[in-house]
Amino acid sequence: MSTDAIALPGTELASQPFVARLHDWVTTVDHKRLGILYITFSLLFLLIAGVEAMLIRIQLIRPHNDFVSPQVFNRLFTMHGTTMIFFVIMPVMFGFANYLIPLMIGARDMAFPRLNAFSFWMTAFGGLLLYFSLAGANGLYGAGNAPDVGWFAYAPLTSQTFSIGHSTDFWILALLVSGFGSIGTAVNIIATVLCMRCPGMTLAKMPLFAWLNLVMAGLVILAVSPLTAAQIMLLVDRYLGGHFFDTQAGGSAVIWMHFFWVFGHPEVYVLVIPAFAFASEIIPVFSRKPIFGYSVMVAATIAIGFISMSVWAHHMFTVGMSSAANNFFVISTMAIAVPTGIKIFNWLATMWGGKIEFKTPMLFCIAFLFQFLIAGLTGIMQGAAPFDWHLGNSYFVVAHFHYVIVGGILFTLFGAFYYWFPKMSGKMCSEALGKLHFWLFIIGFHLTFDFMHIPGLLGMPRRIYTYEPGRGWDTWNFIVTIGVFFQAAGILVFLGNLIWSYFRGKAAGSDPWDAWTLEWSTNSPPPAYNFASRPVVKSRRPLWDFKHPADPDWNYE
Amino acid sequence: MGAISRTEGIKLRSRGSISGRLLGSRIFVCFGGAALAFADQTQPSSPTNIFAPASTPAKSIFGLSLFVLAVTGAIFLVVFALLLYSIVRFRKKRNDDGREPPQVYGSNQVEMAWTIIPILIVVALFMATARVIALVQKTSPPGNAIAVTAIGHQFWWEYRYPQLGVVTANELHLPVSDPVHPTPTFITLLSTDTDHSFWVPRLGGKTDLIPNHPNTMWIDPQETGVYLGQCAQYCGIQHAKMLLRVYVQSKDDFDLWIRQQRQPAFVNDAIAQGQRIFETTACINCHTVSGTVANGRFGPDLTHLMSRDTIAAGAARNTPENLRLWIRNPNTIKPGSLMPAMQLDERELDALTAYLETLR
């Protein structure tokens, strides 16, 4: 049994037999180790889903290409979407939340360490279950394997009639299993943030990272549950002869859409709010100023959480809802732009008047600001429902959401890796490799996702394994595919950097960035118990107070 | 409470690099694409360009889209400029004195400003949007409207003209509509299996075909020609090849086409053998040829197959070679199509193709 921190090579722990060390990791309930397990797991699936994306784009590089068959293509986009959302972004965010929240709030561990471990393993098992489908289920037509119904699995395509065999069942079960894990993590985050803060840290003095993950956890509770319910209903239809979505028996295909998007829209806020959390921690430190408008940032995030539960049918503008319903969802969708814009302005104001250092974490966060701005604006465009009657289900939507998820979320995630890797490993990442990663990736990102908007505007729908020449889509698809290779190169540099830095990086010390929140007061990596004695805080930036005893923050907050 | 801040003098580790040059390339990349798309609007090199509307719903969406693009473009320019300015102006200088900058915690006035202004923008956008929703989502067709029922199948389109007594597949013919005296077409959208979506960008936004959930849409194409589109809701393996062709014709041409479509199949003794093969193989279980025993509804109506430019919902040109290839093994053209290969020998294929070639 070991409760020590992640070992540096050469320490006594490294001489333990491999099986013993493996056993420690598999049975751990330490939030830091579980955080690293989540993050490692998600990096593995990032590679897999990234390869899936490359295969999709190679198939689409020119019209009437036959790089993959239609069956394989349909499985590729289903698996790419499902993997990225449920087994890359969600786990990596849970991983960072698990690692950092107790450290930031001055706690020993999460509220429920064993529930934490259970939740991780449920997520991991769900991922394995999804990919086990490759080992031989029957798809829509013929032999094999992975689900091919799209990541939103519309009815009645998912009924036994149109999805024979078990591939759809793997989709359902994998998400059900990992959904329980997600709810477990969310319960844990809520209990930790509300109950385990160190003395003096009122909710108004908590780092924004903790606040934003609290809101994210609340959304997981309210949003993943409808998906669980809908999937149970789908299983009832597929195996017990139920008729929830059986249009032949009077059932409704549209009600699946409602249930799915009641999950699906808050889900994207589950993905992006932790990205906001990263930006809210990194931007102040590298601007050398506190976050501008802390209370407004909290209020805006809570507003986003609430409003996000009311916009779901903007994914269904083409379904034939009444004009009253369409109008309602136009208003709610545009309304959510207001608090989101407020957050962008507050980050901007944080940088304004500061002394910006362009270290790698900050480069990624600055790019996030530019790109998330654009992503938000293309979202507004689609919020205007009649415009969405063109843009919906076209490559414009694909470009928009990748702009948010890659250009927004993945960029801040990279920033978070570079920012907290020193804390987790005790080593600094190579700045040179970091900048190389940044430039390769941003060039690839823009080549792919800027130009991807254009085929959408020229009438190209999504989820098509090939397309006709003569529609003006060819050149743009070509450019989009080229960008993928730059992004792949960037990711390889990133992974190389992590590995190289783990073994050869400069020693980081406890506070390499001269930051202000509690995690930077521990060793790097922190000992198993986090804090030798329970911290007591008086302001939002306890280390600022410590470093500037003559002029502490609490006089001004 | 106004802005709260104070100054502090603390040594900093001084090491920083400047990067802001490549933003220019990003701007170009973002706007260049949009500009090129716009350039297409007068002389569409893309037949499916949403910015080349030819029908009232498409035109009113186009007007809304210009307004929305203008507003979002303006917001982008302002915020982009501020961001760019801030990372240039407030970067850490090489000769930095190592002191922390003034610590500013917030400002209520500023927060109010950038809350109120976006709210006003949202209200304006909503009002423009609501107007177009009301215009396009009309529910009652005028008396002289053409009524079409479009039924989505995996992976083809069935069209019925109930008042004109015509049933056809995959190629929709409509009369052109004079803007002064409009003759719109009202389409009822149904589906027999999974979800589909009817999207011909130059004529209108897309509307879904969902089983047990009838939808309606209307278009009034104002220029003759062929308009292209394709199914826009993932419906299964051959979703990509469920193409749309809308033939907008002058009133006279349209009436002629209707008259021809209403004829039963031409009878031609020379191809009796092919017809016999058609009627004794399983073909008639799925296909209709009006005036004969073939009255299957699962596959497209073939009565006037030769009046169409394409087969397999646009997947191939309608030539004898393609037709023969299709019948022999549909998977060569549209793998995963629901039509089975009928295991006919070469002689039978020749006769059958010859018969189908007479269905004008």
Added chain:
Amino acid sequence: MNATSMTVAGARLEWNPPERGRVAMFSLIAAEAAIFTIFVVAYLFYVGKSLTGPTPKDVLSVPVLYTICLLSSSLTIHLAATSLRRGSILSFGLLWVATITLGAAFLYGTAIEWYRLIYNEGFTISTNLFGTTYYSLLGLHGFHVVVGLLSLSIVMVFTLLGSVRSEHAERIDVLSLYWHFVDVVWIVVFTVVYLIGR
């Protein structure tokens, strides 16, 4: 326990964050409530939309007795929790047994009702939309009753072993929150299925 009282920089600091068991149970209840809401919405949406088969009026009989059993069990569990807080283990144990018995009676009632519907009326989950939504909604609730009864039974075993003392009152409170939730869900389900939907 997280509550702390200490002196910091010469001032007294009282620090009483909420109890994590309670917070976690409320979060779990929120998630479960969201799941049930979707099933209730599906039920209400499909009222009157079945193409064939029996309607609720044709086959359903209002389960008054078993509802009274289940709702009374909320009272008994509440009394049990207060007994334990007071320290009277014996009355806690008796009230706990009463709670389990009443919950089991509810399940028994559901079982015989379903037996009648399936074997006498031929009304199953695949009969029509009403059948699908009825059995799913009530089945989901019944499943939660089963899970609750299992948890209560585990506590019963601990009680018989003498391991349950008044310092465990907080945990019993948290568990009884779950049981109260199950009862509240039944009130909603009863209203939707037997009052509104019939």
